[in-house]
Amino acid sequence: xxxxxxxxxxxALLLSAAIVAGGLSGCSFLSPFKTCEGTGARMKELxxxxxLSSPPPGASAPRTFDGVYSECADDSGDAWLSAGxxxxxxxxxxxxxxHYRKAAEADGWRFEPERTPDQGRFGSCFTxxxxxxxxxxxxxxxxxxxxxxFYGPGAAAEFATGAGFEITVxxxxxGAETSCWS
Numbered sequence: 240x241x242x243x244x245x246x247x248x249x250x251a252l253l254l255s256a257a258i259v260a261g262g263l264s265g266c267s268f269l270s271p272f273k274t275c276e277g278t279g280a281r282m283k284e285l286x287x288x289x290x291l292s293s294p295p296p297g298a299s300a301p302r303t304f305d306g307v308y309s310e311c312a313d314d315s316g317d318a319w320l321s322a323g324x325x326x327x328x329x330x331x332x333x334x335x336x337x338h339y340r341k342a343a344e345a346d347g348w349r350f351e352p353e354r355t356p357d358q359g360r361f362g363s364c365f366t367x368x369x370x371x372x373x374x375x376x377x378x379x380x381x382x383x384x385x386x387x388x389f390y391g392p393g394a395a396a397e398f399a400t401g402a403g404f405e406i407t408v409x410x411x412x413x414g415a416e417t418s419c420w421s
Contacts, residue, residue: 275311275318278412282309285322285408290346290376295338298328301397303390311412323407332380332402336362339378339406348376351419362404364419371414377407 286309300306309322328335340350340363348365362378386403387395397403411417 273317274313278311278318278320281410281412282311282320282322285309285320285410288408290342291322291324291406291408293342294326295328295330295335297330298326301325301327301394303394318412319409320412321407321409323405325405327397327401327403329401332362335402335404336378339363343376354420366418368414370416373414373416374408374410375417375419377419378404380404
């Protein structure tokens with residue numbers, strides 16, 4: 240006995256499938272920067288920002304680190320670009336914070352206080368630029384244990400002599416407005 244499908248149900252099923260398929264494919268066209276493709280110019284801009292190469296006097300890059308690192312992550316929504324450096328400083332965290340706060344604000348960055356302190360891991364966060372040119376700059380002090388796990392025991396010895404810190408600049412691929420603590 241053949242299965243009977245009423246014409247109304249078949250049309251409704253076909254229409255539903257077309258709407259879902261169209262909606263899903265249409266979502267991918269909302270932003271041209273869902274992936275890292277075509278973000279080279281924006282990445283070059285981030286890598287060349289003066290704050291990345293302006294550490295406090297006496298700071299140096301650890302032997303196990305090789306200059307500026309950069310990446311584009313597009314695995315969870317819009318593409319996010321970031322570039323950063325890691326330094327060792329023989330002084331205190333407060334001296335590092337003071338140096339970067341002064342340098343960032345002199346370059347037009349706005350300080351955004353942390354809403355809930357994270358046990359001193361994060362030092363500061365700043366934003367700059369409006370929609371289309373927005374960027375974030377963060378300064379953090381990763382624990383020596385984390386650096387050892389990630390970079391090996393050789394890195395731990397260097398960081399034990401003072402304040403080890405990371406600075407990072409980041410941006411949406413299209414420069415969309417963003418904030419530090421959202």
